[in-house]
Amino acid sequence: MTVLAQQAVLDAHYMARALELARRGHYTTHPNPRVGCVIVRDGQIVGEGWHIRAGEPHAEVHALRAAGELARGATAYVTLEPCSHHGRTPPCADALVNAGVARVVAAMQDPNPEVAGRGLQRLAQAGIATDSGVLEGEARLLNQGFLKRMEHGLPFVRVKLAMSLDGRTAMESGESQWITGPAARSAVQRLRAQASVVLTGADTVLADNARLTVRADELGLDAEQTALVMSRPPLRVLVDGRLRVPLDAPFFKAGPALVATCMAVEEQYANGPECMIVAGDDGQVDLRRLLMELAARGVNEVLVEAGPRLAGAFSRQGLVDEFQIFIAGKFLGSSARPLLDWPLAHMKDAPELKITEIRAVGDDWRVIAVPIPPASV
C-alpha cells in the first residue's frame, strides 16, 4: 500500500470514531448539528469530544481540552467543518489554531452560510493542513435535518405511521388502539426524542386525546441518555386551522406547545399556548409555509404523527423526506381507514418510494421508505 493509501485508511478509521462520538448527541444537539471530534498524535487518540447541547462547548473544544498539550502537532478529525463565527461559543477554528494542531480533517464542509468553507480557510491561513470529504456520506446522514434546513430552508420531515399488514390504521368507526406492540412504541418514543418538533393535527388530538410527549420509562435508553433526552423535549406542534381543539385537551395540559392556525387567535387562547398564524386556503394551514417558519426558528427535524388527513396532506404536497411505517401482524379489513388520505385515479400518478430498510421491531416490523421525486422516476 502506498503511503497515501495508508493515510486514507487511517483517516477513514479515525473519522468513523468521530462519527460514533457525534451520534451520542443524537437526541440533544438541535438546533445545532451533531458533531464529533477525535485528536490523534503519533497514531494514538489523545482527545475525544462531541457536541452535547446547543449553548454548550462544541466537539472540538471538548476534544482539545481532553488532549491538553498533546494537541500540539496532532491531527484533528471533525465530522463537520469547524465553525469560524462567533455564535453562543467562540469559533472552533480559532481554538484549533491556538492549540497548535498540525492538520485538520473534516468529513464535510459546513453548509451553514456563516461558515461554508471559511472555517477550513481560516485554518489553512494559519498554516494548518486541511482535508475535507472523508466519510462524507455518513456525515450527511447524521445531520439530515440540519443540512435540509441549511440547504433548503426547510426541516427534514419524517412521517411515522402504524398500520396493519393490509395497510389500515383504524376501523371505519374510528375505533383504534395501539395496533403495534411495546417495542414499536418504544421506537416511536425515540423518534420523538430525536426530533426538534413533534407535529400532529386536530383530528388526532380530538379523537385519541393524544399528548405526543416523550415518556422517560418508554424510551428504552440508559439513565444518562434518558436524562439528556428529558432535559430538552421536542416542541409539540398542533396544526389546527380552525382552532377546534379546546384548551382543556390533555395535549395542552402536557406541557408547552405551539398551535399553527389560520384563524385570528380567539380570546380563549389569550392565556393559552403560543399560536402561529399561517395563512392557508379553506381553513387549512399552508403546510409548506409552516415548515419554513419552523426552519426559521431552528427546527431541523419534524416528526409528523397524525391521522390519514394531515399525513396525507404532507405526502400529497411532496413535503415528506422519509416514512417510517410500523406494520403489525394483523388485518384490519377492507372497510378500515386508509394509511393516507390520498385518492389517486391512475396508476401513472402513483408515487414511487424507495424502501431502504425493513426490520423486525419486537413482534412488529418497521419499514423505512423514501419518496422518489417524480422527475427522477
Place this chain on the structure above:
Amino acid sequence: MTVLAQQAVLDAHYMARALELARRGHYTTHPNPRVGCVIVRDGQIVGEGWHIRAGEPHAEVHALRAAGELARGATAYVTLEPCSHHGRTPPCADALVNAGVARVVAAMQDPNPEVAGRGLQRLAQAGIATDSGVLEGEARLLNQGFLKRMEHGLPFVRVKLAMSLDGRTAMESGESQWITGPAARSAVQRLRAQASVVLTGADTVLADNARLTVRADELGLDAEQTALVMSRPPLRVLVDGRLRVPLDAPFFKAGPALVATCMAVEEQYANGPECMIVAGDDGQVDLRRLLMELAARGVNEVLVEAGPRLAGAFSRQGLVDEFQIFIAGKFLGSSARPLLDWPLAHMKDAPELKITEIRAVGDDWRVIAVPIPPASV
C-alpha cells in the same frame, strides 16, 4: 462429549445433508412427499439419493443403488420413515432390509395411514436399529402440503398477493398492471412451480386475461431444474361458480385446467376443460369442499392467485395456511382496491398473523405471514 452426544451430532449432520438432497425434489415430487436419503458407512457417505417424481424410485432406492455392496452394515438417514406398502414402487423398508443396512434413522414418521410407523416396525422386526425424530421440525417444513393432506385431508393453502406499501392492489377503476418488479415476478413463478395446483377466480381471469402458467424463462432456475419443472406443470384450477369465463379465454387456451363450479355444466363446456361441480350458496363454490376434493386427488399445495374477493373468501373462512405478500415501493392511494375483501367492524375481530419473514426481492419486498388461529391469540 459422551459417545451418545457425539452420535446425536453426527446424526443431525447426516440428516441435514439428507434434507438438502430432499429439497432437490422441491418442484416435482407431488403428490408424493419430498424425501432425501444418505447412506453412511465408517464415517463416509457411500450413497445419496432423493425422490424426483411420483412413479419413479424413492430416495432410499437411489441411495442404495449408489452405495451398492457398501450398504451392508451401514446407517441410512432418511427424511421420512421408509414406506412399508406397495404403491407404484415396492416398499423401501424391504429394500433396506435386503441391502443389509444395520441402522435406519428417520427424521419423522410418515403420517400416511398406509405407513404410519409400520415402515420402522418392519425394519425393527428384521433386526435393524431404528431411530426417529432427528431434525423433525425441518423435515416437517419440507412437506407442509403432504402433511396437511395426510393429517387434515386438506391441502396447504398459500395465498400470494402483490400490493403497494399502502396495502392496495389496483386502482378503483380496476386499472392494474404489474406493480412489482421482475425479481418478484420470478419468485411468483417459482411459487407456481412448487404448487400442485394454482388456483384463481373468474374475476382475475376476466379482468386481466390471466393464464397463470409457469414460464420457463422467468423461473430463474438452472437448465436441469427448469426442465424438471416444465415436465410437470401445476394443475390450473379456476373457481367460476356461475361459469362466467368463456371457453375462448386465454386461460383455457394455455393448457389443461379444471373448473370448479356450482352450475350443472352447460353444453358449451362439453368439449372444454374438466369441470368439478362443488355445491355452494348463491352460486359461490364452497371453498372448503373444493379443497377437500383437491386433497382427495392428491393435491398437497395450492397457490391462490386471485383478486380481493376470492382471496378474501379463503381468508375469511380460515382456509389460508400462509400469505406471501409482495410489497412494491409505491402508494396507490386511498381510493384504490383493498388487499382482501374482508370488511370488519371491530378491532376485536381483526385476525392476527405472525410475520415470519420479510426479505428484499429485487426492488420489492416479500412478507411471509402465517394466520394465528383465534383460539391461540
